Amino acid sequence: xxxxxxxxxxxxxxxxxxxxxxxxxxxxxxxxxxxxxxxxxxxxxxxxxxxxxxxxxxxxxxxxxxxxxxxxxxxxxxxxxxxxxxxxxxxxxxxxxxxxxxxxxxxxxxxxxxxxxxxxxxxxxxxxxxxxxxxxxxxxxxxxxxxxxxxxxxxxxxxxxxxxxxxxxxxxxxxxxxxxxxxxxxxxxxxxxxxxxxxxxxxxxxxxxxxxxxxxxxxxxxxxxxxxxxxxxxxxxxxxxxxxxxxxxxxxxxxxxxxxxxxxxxxxxxxxxxxxxxxxxxxxxxxxxxxxxxxxxxxxxxxxxxxxxxxxxxxxxxxxxxxxxxxxxxxxxxxxxxx
Amino acid sequence: xxxxxxxxxxxxxxxxxxxxxxxxxxxxxxxxxxxxxxxxxxxxxxxxxxxxxxxxxxxxxxxxxxxxxxxxxxxxxxxxxxxxxxxxxxxxxxxxxxxxxxxxxxxxxxxxxxxxxxxxxxxxxxxxxxxxxxxxxxxxxxxxxxxxxxxxxxxxxxxxxxxxxxxxxxxxxxxxxxxxxxxxxxxxxxxxxxxxxxxxxxxxxxxxxxxxxxxxxxxxxxxxxxxxxxxxxxxxxxxxxxxxxxxxxxxxxxxxxxxxxxxxxxxxxxxxxxxxxxxxxxxxxxxxxxxxxxxxxxxxxxxxxxxxxxxxxxxxxxxxxxxxxxxxxxxxxxxxxxxxxxxxxxxxxxxxxxxxxxxxxxxxxxxxxxxxxxxxxxxxxxxxxxxxxxxxxxxxxxxxxxxxxxxxxxxxxxxxxxxxxxxxxxxxxxxxxxxxxxxxxxxxxxxxxxxxxxxxxxxxxxxxxxxxxxxxxxxxxxxxxxxxxxxxxxxxxxxxxxxxxxxxxxxxxxxxxxxxxxxxxxxx
Numbered sequence: 001x002x003x004x005x006x007x008x009x010x011x012x013x014x015x016x017x018x019x020x021x022x023x024x025x026x027x028x029x030x031x032x033x034x035x036x037x038x039x040x041x042x043x044x045x046x047x048x049x050x051x052x053x054x055x056x057x058x059x060x061x062x063x064x065x066x067x068x069x070x071x072x073x074x075x076x077x078x079x080x081x082x083x084x085x086x087x088x089x090x091x092x093x094x095x096x097x098x099x100x101x102x103x104x105x106x107x108x109x110x111x112x113x114x115x116x117x118x119x120x121x122x123x124x125x126x127x128x129x130x131x132x133x134x135x136x137x138x139x140x141x142x143x144x145x146x147x148x149x150x151x152x153x154x155x156x157x158x159x160x161x162x163x164x165x166x167x168x169x170x171x172x173x174x175x176x177x178x179x180x181x182x183x184x185x186x187x188x189x190x191x192x193x194x195x196x197x198x199x200x201x202x203x204x205x206x207x208x209x210x211x212x213x214x215x216x217x218x219x220x221x222x223x224x225x226x227x228x229x230x231x232x233x234x235x236x237x238x239x240x241x242x243x244x245x246x247x248x249x250x251x252x253x254x255x256x257x258x259x260x261x262x263x264x265x266x267x268x269x270x271x272x273x274x275x276x277x278x279x280x281x282x283x284x285x286x287x288x289x290x291x292x293x294x295x296x297x298x299x300x301x302x303x304x305x306x307x308x309x310x311x312x313x314x315x316x317x318x319x320x321x322x323x324x325x326x327x328x329x330x331x332x333x334x335x336x337x338x339x
Numbered sequence: 340x341x342x343x344x345x346x347x348x349x350x351x352x353x354x355x356x357x358x359x360x361x362x363x364x365x366x367x368x369x370x371x372x373x374x375x376x377x378x379x380x381x382x383x384x385x386x387x388x389x390x391x392x393x394x395x396x397x398x399x400x401x402x403x404x405x406x407x408x409x410x411x412x413x414x415x416x417x418x419x420x421x422x423x424x425x426x427x428x429x430x431x432x433x434x435x436x437x438x439x440x441x442x443x444x445x446x447x448x449x450x451x452x453x454x455x456x457x458x459x460x461x462x463x464x465x466x467x468x469x470x471x472x473x474x475x476x477x478x479x480x481x482x483x484x485x486x487x488x489x490x491x492x493x494x495x496x497x498x499x500x501x502x503x504x505x506x507x508x509x510x511x512x513x514x515x516x517x518x519x520x521x522x523x524x525x526x527x528x529x530x531x532x533x534x535x536x537x538x539x540x541x542x543x544x545x546x547x548x549x550x551x552x553x554x555x556x557x558x559x560x561x562x563x564x565x566x567x568x569x570x571x572x573x574x575x576x577x578x579x580x581x582x583x584x585x586x587x588x589x590x591x592x593x594x595x596x597x598x599x600x601x602x603x604x605x606x607x608x609x610x611x612x613x614x615x616x617x618x619x620x621x622x623x624x625x626x627x628x629x630x631x632x633x634x635x636x637x638x639x640x641x642x643x644x645x646x647x648x649x650x651x652x653x654x655x656x657x658x659x660x661x662x663x664x665x666x667x668x669x670x671x672x673x674x675x676x677x678x679x680x681x682x683x684x685x686x687x688x689x690x691x692x693x694x695x696x697x698x699x700x701x702x703x704x705x706x707x708x709x710x711x712x713x714x715x716x717x718x719x720x721x722x723x724x725x726x727x728x729x730x731x732x733x734x735x736x737x738x739x740x741x742x743x744x745x746x747x748x749x750x751x752x753x754x755x756x757x758x759x760x761x762x763x764x765x766x767x768x769x770x771x772x773x774x775x776x777x778x779x780x781x782x783x784x785x786x787x788x789x790x791x792x793x794x795x796x797x798x799x800x801x802x803x804x805x806x807x808x809x810x811x812x813x814x815x816x817x818x819x820x821x822x823x824x825x826x827x828x829x830x831x832x833x834x835x836x837x838x839x840x841x842x843x844x845x846x847x848x849x850x851x852x853x854x855x856x857x858x859x860x861x862x863x
Contacts, residue, residue: 016502235503239490241476287485293507296485 019232023288029220033078036215038071040201047192047306053229054281056189057145057165066194068168076124080219084122088133094140098150120144127167131177145187162226189278191310236284238295246300250276252332253312266318271311278307304333398495400512404520405474411524413468419529420460426531428453429538436545437556481523487511585701712855
């Protein structure tokens with residue numbers, strides 16, 4: 001907690017307080033631009049923005065036609081970032097993602113091996129239907145997502161910041177898919193479930209998409225501003241009891257603890273420390289977006305499901321009993337005393 | 340050297356004393372720290388206090404509401420604890436007023452406990468008072484401030500902050516100015532207050548009652564002990580216990596006699612007879628002891644007895660089936676040996692008269708009652724079975740209700756005509772027992788007698804290894820007796836003067852007694 005006390009007075013020339021206030025305003029503008037193309041899905045949009053400002057990646061899961069790809073594309077337009085899309089298929093190779101060395105001819109006619117960057121070299125990467133690629137190709141994203149670099153032919157290439165991966169997967173068609181390994185899943189800050197729109201939202205979607213031309217999305221934030229916002233986010237203070245609550249939540253997902261009756265019954269592996277980091281970082285962003293300057297218990301509780309649902313692995317008994325990760329996390333959070 | 344040794348021995352004591360003192364001190368400090376520990380708070384935050392903390396100037400507006408909140412929390416805690424204490428004290432006063440005749444000291448003690456308890460509750464409440472951080476957390480939770488105040492208190496030690504902390508502090512101060520501690524933390528009546536009021540009213544009523552009356556519970560207990568309901572519940576239990584005690588005492592009293600009987604088998608001839616005889620003559624008295632001892636020891640003692648004693652008892656006259664004697668007159672001649680004494684009715688009369696005079700023991704009275712039941716059942720059985728001829732068991736001298744003139748002499752001399760005479764008369768007069776009870780048990784000779792599976796009341800046979808009810812198939816025959824009883828070993832010694840007599844096994848004797856105590860079960 002003392003780390004949060006020792007913070008910088010300002011970044012980017014402005015005082016942090018002002019930057020925090022401007023951050024909330026900017027994000028409100030981004031949200032408004034996204035809402036021009038995306039109807040409803042407020043929680044998904046907020047989750048994507050929180051992950052963007054927290055420096056993480058998002059895994060979107062939903063049925064086809066719910067606007068996952070549209071959301072990513074709209075976000076890329078609103079934040080004026082370099083956007084790239086990879087359609088993952090079973091025959092996709094790692095070189096198709098990260099790039100490869102090709103023979104290039106210089107101006108003087110000499111040939112040499114040169115690196116041809118793949119589509120991963122972008123600010124905003126859409127990995128569409130990521131679970132359709134083989135694990136070999138999926139693992140090509142590991143280094144890029146965590147270390148923001150790729151290594152080809154013993155040469156590391158830095159990715160441009162901000163680097164934001166948004167992957168989608170379809171939970172219905174599971175044939176011919178390769179479920180993401182735990183290491184890959186853990187690198188996603190949030191796993192957001194895209195719900196089916198409600199009645200009003202569906203009417204709105206029909207009105208917008210079947211009448212006239214599509215509304216143009218105006219970029220309101222650029223990459224540099226996003227990087228500044230990421231710095232501001234990290235200065236938000238966290239009270240000790242809030243941090244203690246995060247620790248309790250993460251530890252409660254582990255089946256090894258004697259007190260974790262629910263976890264020991266249904267959970268095979270609990271959340272990694274990345275889960276706790278996600279809760280704190282996401283809480284900070286959420287607090288700023290809410291106009292506050294401190295993380296509250298409500299922020300942590302609100303981000304519990306998207307932050308931890310893909311980090312815990314259920315055992316066979318949970319599957320036999322029809323338990324889901326969301327149910328278990330809700331029960332665990334209900335049993336933990338916030339004090 | 341001794342001094343050094345003394346010093347060596349004294350030093351550990353001193354060290355142990357100081358160590359003990361330091362340990363106690365550390366324990367005390369730990370307990371104090373535990374009482375003030377706030378979960379989730381860091382070390383620096385736990386040390387914060389509203390009085391002695393050098394707060395940042397911007398946070399002074401936060402101090403006042405937090406102090407007010409803490410006072411209210413403290414007051415509520417004290418009231419709740421004191422009300423619980425008061426409730427318990429009132430309950431104690433009620434109990435004392437209901438039970439104890441001296442109420443003065445109970446009231447004094449209650450007053451002292453109330454004062455001491457109030458002080459203790461105040462100390463505990465003060466020790467457990469919330470810190471500034473805890474008060475801020477409660478305020479956040481009550482006012483929905485999303486942990487603004489607690490975060491600001493946590494960062495309160497930073498002087499002249501800039502950036503995010505300053506902005507957060509300003510936000511917290513602004514929000515705290517809008518909340519009202521009086522509304523969020525009212526001083527409430529504890530939940531136990533109503534209960535305490537009710538108990539207090541009850542205690543006051545009891546005290547008023549006690550001014551004129553004695554403790555009600557004590558009086559109630561006394562009156563309850565005398566009530567008919569309690570008496571009706573307790574009296575059967577007491578009677579049963581008394582009965583068991585008397586039986587036990589009787590058995591203990593008669594045990595040495597049975598041992599003497601084993602030592603003198605010649606005198607044990609009268610033992611089976613005493614079961615049915617409650618006479619008061621010296622011989623029968625001595626035989627009563629044998630009888631009781633045999634009852635107590637059951638079959639084991641009988642098995643332990645030597646065959647001579649078993650056989651010697653075969654010649655005894657036994658009360659019981661007078662019909663068998665009467666109907667099997669010729670067979671009953673076999674049982675009219677010199678060893679037989681007197682018939683049962685004579686003994687009954689004697690025993691009844693003598694028991695009235697000499698205050699028989701309970702066991703003797705019980706035996707007499709069994710004997711009466713036996714005679715009644717015999718008469719019933721005779722009337723039911725009509726004129727059926729019941730074979731007489733050889734060696735089973737059964738006198739039944741027959742009265743014989745010389746029975747008394749036979750008892751004394753040991754060679755009476757006894758039942759044999761009576762049985763002879765029975766065959767001639769077709770009267771059972773040929774005694775004074777003529778006509779009550781008539782035998783129709785012309786009627787064909789069918790073999791029956793009867794459970795004899797008394798079978799004068801020694802039967803070893805009987806574990807169940809013995810069923811005897813007997814055919815009536817003149818001068819002969821056939822006993823297809825299993826496991827029966829005929830004993831030649833029992834044949835005397837042409838008559839067979841056998842002893843009654845003790846186990847079977849118990850059955851007979853049990854049969855008459857429970858006639859329905861025995862008739863199965």
